[in-house]
Amino acid sequence: LNDLVSRGLDPKRKRLFVLDGAKALRAAVNEVFGSATPVQRCRKHKLANVMDHLPDSLKDQVKAAMQAAWRMRPEEGNKQIRQQARQLEKQYPSAAGSLLEGLDELFTVNAMGLPKALTRCLCTTNIIESPHSGVRMRTRRVCHWQDGQMVLRWATAAFLETEKHFKKIGGYQQIWMLKSYLDELENEQTLAQQCKVG
16 A cells, blocks of 8 residues: 555545455555545455355345345444344354454445445445456466566456456446545545644
């Protein structure tokens, strides 16, 4: 992240970070962009983590409850997830713990009041992981990389080939709403800092 800042990314500009739950990355976002930076936890990663701690007989039920909660307003969804965790706590404490870990950050985008299509898109890291898996798939058989230039050529070609299979980001026409929300958040925080100083 510091490298991005050194190349011109303004750390004072509010952005939405969608993260997979890695604590080191979350700490880096706090350090470089501030602790008030909005962070959305990847729901697909959260779902997979919770499912890893459950028997097959419960997976569909818990998955449906989690997905239903994610469609709710943050307060209601948060309450629903906590209730689900209480039900699991006795028999499956690891699943309950995973469910509650980073809970508030699972509803960041819901609190922004964005359209459903855009919300669905911004709640997962798949947007960036899908191209990377496409590159891995197209380069996995190369056994001997001759030099850095070859790696660069192959990676570029793989990204271009992968791009042909991309779908449009859902709700991209409303991305201005996200920008507007972040601009307003930035203005509120700037005003709060000025009031604090003055």
